[in-house]
Amino acid sequence: MSYAPRPVAVVNSAQTLFKPSWADRQHVDLISEAVTGVLKGTGLRIDDVDFVIDSGSDFLDGRSISNCGFLGAMGAHHKEESRVEEDGLWALSYAMNKIASGSASVGLVVAYAKPSELDARSFWCTLLEPFTQRPVGLDHLSAAGLYAHRYLTAAGLKPKDLEVVARHAWEAAVRNPNVDLDEVPSAEPFWHERVASPLHGSDFARPVDGAVAVLLAAADVADQITTRPVRLTGHGSAIDQHFLAAREADALPACAAAARMALGTARATAFDIAEVSATSTVGELMVLEALGLAPRHKALDLYDGGGATAVNPSGGALPADPIMATGLARFHEAAARLAGRSGFAAGEARTALVHGTGGFAMQNHCVVTMEVAA
Amino acid sequence: MSIAIVGTGQTAHARRRTDVSQAGLAREAVVEALQDAGLTMDDIDSVVVASGPAMFGAVNQPEKWLVDALGARFKPVVRVTSGGGTGLAGALAAVNQIKGGAARRVLVVAYDKLSEGALQASISTLYDPFWGREFAVGIMGFSAAYWRARMDRLGHTQEAAAMVAVKNRRHALANPKAHVRKEVTVEEVLASRPLCWPIKVLDVPPISDGACAVILAADEDALAITDTPAWINGMAYYSEADNGADRSMLQSEPLQIAAARVYRDAGITNPFRQFDVAELQEPYTCFELSYYEGLGLCPAGGAADLVASGETAMGGSLPVNPSGGCMGANPIGATALIRLAEAAMQVTGKAGRHQVPGASLALVQAGGGWANLRGVAVVSSEKR
Amino acid sequence: MTTMATRIQMPYTLTPGEATGVFLAELGRRRLIGSRHGDRILVPAQDFDGSTGEPAEGFVELAPAGRLEAFTVTAQGVLGLVLVDGADVPFLHRIVGFAEADLTIGARVAAVWADEPTGSVLDLAGFGPAGDGPGFKPRIAPDGLAQPFEQVEYTMTLDYQHSYGHYYGTLFDAVRTDRRLRGVKCSQCRRTLLPPRARCDVCFAPTAEWVDVEAVGVVQACSVVHIEFIGQRLKPPYVYAELVLDGTSTRLIHMVGGIDPAEARTAVAPGSRVRAVWSDRRTGSLADIDYFELIPGEPS
The missing domain is CATH 3.40.47.10 (Thiolase/Chalcone synthase)
Structure with missing residues (x-):
């Protein structure tokens, strides 16, 4: 008897507003808002959800086994639940597997972070092996600086060339109602003050607080709920080695490996939308190249516009990086557009590629693809 | 599949x-x-x-x-x-x-x-920073408190828990991977130093x-x-909101839910009779008693009699933790997978000196958090 | 009150493993030790080559000099990737002693040693400017290797600003100012939840009305804490207690006090009636209650 995994589709997705600090909300408030939002309008109630897979970080939350305290807010009481301590796109991948396996029909994926409660540097530095990397003062900023120095040198670019990446991201985010941003930052230091040469403040992702929820279901179930069902068509992930110095100088081969796994024989450039995660402008360029959206050292050309694939119509991760939820936010942005739920008129975009990353200096990568069902 | x-x-x-x-x-x-x-x-x-x-x-x-x-x-x-x-x-x-x-x-x-x-300091961060963290003793104060409650309501006496300690530590003698291999008596357990009474030193597993x-x-x-696969005929993992309303914790509801699901998938209708061996994760002795009931190996309130009967010791009709369980070694993050691995070893005849003769169907239980994350698996030499 | 400052600080003794342990030990003797993995040499020495997973086959001493491959200047200083002569993978470390204008890819650098070794990677203070001076070819199986460091002391400190949010904020404001506890009722099951929250965990229905909760209730479960441990907040012995206050359906975690520790096992039991003893402190937290005491004349 041959075995075919069950097709999986998106029922709905939702998020809280992303803002630098939700000082007047607790984690549970953000989580339950996202979960309430994702059920709304689907006709499904929490009792219809078979299982919950969630993403969050004990270190960011300041609690061990932090999912324990948030189960009620996730609607997970007396359900199957698992915590994936990685970006939310991996939680989505787990949920896909669980539905594809036939063991459940409706799954809720939740990812959240409140980096405003702990400084980002403390969080990122705890990811480092503690003997030779952590003590010398390596942090997420200097790691991006080292990548940038090598990338710009090899690509023959100047630091100022990266401004177009940041401008594209922040301008798109101003238009994105999911991000708390009225205008592109104009402060001189943001664009020109050196943070980790050759990078400036504008080159780094801005940590934000927020939660994202996605409701997945077996395709036959989703088809009865949604008018424009979006099918998940592929997923893959791959990790690089830990030591930053040992990784490739100006490329992300683990991202390329994840893309190969997710895409099979398809080409990234065939997708209408690409929503990708990155912790810096140079990181975003390296991701786009690793995914196959641009030749090596040529991703900057994508920002001229006119390419077949719309890159980060949401603004991507630079203006809004909810650390553990960033990839799932990319998924939400892409799925909402395909389903015609958010700005994009139905019928305009049919396929999307979503990328998430995790670990120190983008060590781990996950790629998910989807399309509007024919 | x-x-x-x-x-x-x-x-x-x-x-x-x-x-x-x-x-x-x-x-x-x-x-x-x-x-x-x-x-x-x-x-x-x-x-x-x-x-x-x-x-x-x-x-x-x-x-x-x-x-x-x-x-x-x-x-x-x-x-x-x-x-x-x-x-x-x-x-x-x-x-x-x-x-x-x-x-x-x-x-x-x-x-x-x-x-x-x-x-213990690390486990204490499990607590909500606003709601009781300063009183926490890892999860030991909590676990001892609900054992105390089960003592009153379900007869899970200190003597019964001590029998678990005696049994599992004796079993560990035959497990070459165990790091504590020392027999104790019921009297020694009862007389051992209280950590969070009623939990005493010998009710507690080693730190590994x-x-x-x-x-x-x-x-x-x-x-x-392999010629000897160990088939997973059921596996599930359920949760419970940690401070949801009316959580008495006399019985673990997520455990009961997980067990019902897994037993259905694996065709288990009489767990005590059908299983040949069980590996249960007992971070404190009192939990093994509670799991007997939650897993349906005996009725509610029957755990003390079950352990006293000797049926859950090697040579009994359902040996529980022939590996020694957590009492033999407790590297917390690995403990649940060790239970699963030990069950696989049992049903494939690879358990060596702590092999239950002829075992072909094994029960596995594990869990974490505030006693609110609970998983169950059934492992068999036969594919279902 | 918006946020509560909380510190998690814990000590660790971390084992680096043999290769990194030898590497760290040898830095104190001003020798740079790498590991061999097939035909690759890694410095700092590693037990495993992350590119291949190959374990270390042995050690090699490298001349403490190399070439700067990349660098980044930050407010904390300069970090760079130094390809030590003979190594296959760069060494990420501090770059010291350079005027910024002299920092270039390809610059020759040499080890700058700390004056006094302290047993960390910073016994090598970093790499500074150097000429093309005579180095030496990697020495396979160097003589007299130090014993590896088996444990490295480490303290992790994490400082949080935890939000109270609307629900905890309302509760703890009332605790601080009025010595009142406030819960919320689930709109569906009508049970009172304390601490208050936006949704009932069990029903996943929104909570509706606020209710005052008197700091009087029943012990649901209790234990007597004797153990002492690093990082403990309270001095044992004390009675750890999970209470259900009258009218509520959830757990309040606190301690039962005002009793002789020697009698704690029998004096307090599940079912004992207790009430709060308020403190003089007004912190807006559970610490505003010193402890719960047994109510005389009620069942225990």
Whole structure:
């Protein structure tokens, strides 16, 4: 008897507003808002959800086994639940597997972070092996600086060339109602003050607080709920080695490996939308190249516009990086557009590629693809 | 599709391993599991890492560091966490990867190197910082408190729990991987120093460094890898909101829900009679009593009589924890996966000196958190 | 009150493993030790080559000099990737002693040693400017290697600003100012939840009305804490207690005090009636209650 995994589709997705600090909300408030939002309008109630897979970080939350305290807010009481301590796109991948396996029909994926409660540097530095990397003062900023120095040198670019990446991201985010941003930052230091040469403040992702929820279901179930069902068509992930110095100088081969796994024989450039995660402008360029959206050292050309694939119509991760939820936010942005739920008129975009990353200096990568069902 | 365990490995568990890093410790178990399966890392499609709360070890997202020691570069590697039950939660993630078509062969590796951190302080961070953290003694004060409540209501006496300590420590004598191999008597347990009364020193497992690895594959592939696959005929992991209304905790509801689901999937209607062996994760002796009832091995209030009957000791009709359970070794993040690996060893006749003769159907239980994350699995020599 | 400052600080003794342990030990003797993995040499020495997973086959001593491959200047200083002569993978470390204008890819650098070794990677203070001076070819199996460091002391400190949010904020404001506890009722099951929250965990229905909760209730479960441990907040012995206050359906975690510790096992039991003893402190937290005491004349 041959075995075919069950097709999986998106029922709905939702998020809280992303803002630098939700000082007047607790984690549970953000989580339950996202979960309430994702059920709304689907006709499904929490009792219809078979299982919950969630993403969050004990270190960011300041609690061990932090999912324990948030189960009620996730609607997970007396359900199957698992915590994936990685970006939310991996939680989505787990949920896909669980539905594809036939063991459940409706799954809720939740990812959240409140980096405003702990400084980002403390969080990122705890990811480092503690003997030779952590003590010398390596942090997420200097790691991006080292990548940038090598990338710009090899690509023959100047630091100022990266401004177009940041401008594209922040301008798109101003238009994105999911991000708390009225205008592109104009402060001189943001664009020109050196943070980790050759990078400036504008080159780094801005940590934000927020939660994202996605409701997945077996395709036959989703088809009865949604008018424009979006099918998940592929997923893959791959990790690089830990030591930053040992990784490739100006490329992300683990991202390329994840893309190969997710895409099979398809080409990234065939997708209408690409929503990708990155912790810096140079990181975003390296991701786009690793995914196959641009030749090596040529991703900057994508920002001229006119390419077949719309890159980060949401603004991507630079203006809004909810650390553990960033990839799932990319998924939400892409799925909402395909389903015609958010700005994009139905019928305009049919396929999307979503990328998430995790670990120190983008060590781990996950790629998910989807399309509007024919 | 049916999933089987095709290889297992464990470190020799110890109080403190100063010869290897956390990453090196995890690798030891992986090397043994690969050898057991006759595979190399090239044969592995995907890796699931399970470990206890990352604050135990000062390295956040430790799978990112382990990758180098596992030789897992460019493979899918993800970490699943669920406190003491994390190993079983990790195995369930692997089962879903295979059944979902994402991987053919998945390596699950679970570890903790508890000697490196401040254990009780670390576990105490489980508490809501606004709601009782200053009173926390890890999870021991909580566990002792509800044992005390079950004592009144269900007769889970100190003597009954002491019998669990005696039984499991005796079983551990025959397990070469156990790090505590010392017999105790009921009197010694009862007279031992109180830590969080009624929990006393000898009701508590050791603090261990250790790792466990399990390799999973499906159907014909499993049979191609090994002549003795251990089939997973059911596995589930359920949760309960930690401060939801009316949580008496006299019985573990998520455990009962998980057991009902898994028993249905595995065709278990009379667990006490059908199972040949059980591996239960008993971080304190009192939990083993509670699990007897939650798993339906005896009626509510029957646990003390069951342990006193000797039926759950080696030679009884349903030996529980022939490995010695947590009393033999308790590297928290690995403990649940050790239970699963031990069950697989039992049903494939590979358990050596602590083999239950002729065992073919095994029950596994594990859990974590505020007694609110609970998993159950059924492992069999027969594919269902 | 918006946020509460909380510190998690814990000590660790971390084992680096043999290769990194030898590497760290040898830095104190001003020798740079790498590991061999097939035909690759890694420095700092590693037990495993992350590119291949290959374990270390042995050690090699490298001349403490190399070439700067990349660098980044930050407010904390300069970090760079130094390809030590003979190594296959760069060494990420501090770059010291350079005028910024002299920092260039390809610059020759040499080890700058700390004056006094302290047993960390910073015994090598970093790499500074150097000429093309005579180095030496990697020495396989160097003589007299130090014993590896088995344990490295480490303290992790994490400082949080935890939000109270609307629900905890309302509760703890009332605790601080009025010595009142406030819960919320689930709109569906009508049970009172304390601490208050936006949704009932069990029903997943929104909570509706606020209710005052008197700091009087029943012990649901209790234990007597004797154990002492690093990082403990309270001095044992004390009675750990999970209470259900009258009218509520959830757990309040606190301690029962005002009793002789020697009698704690029998004096307090599940079912004992207790009430709060308020403190003089007004912190807006559970610490505003010193402890719960047994109510005389009520069942225990």
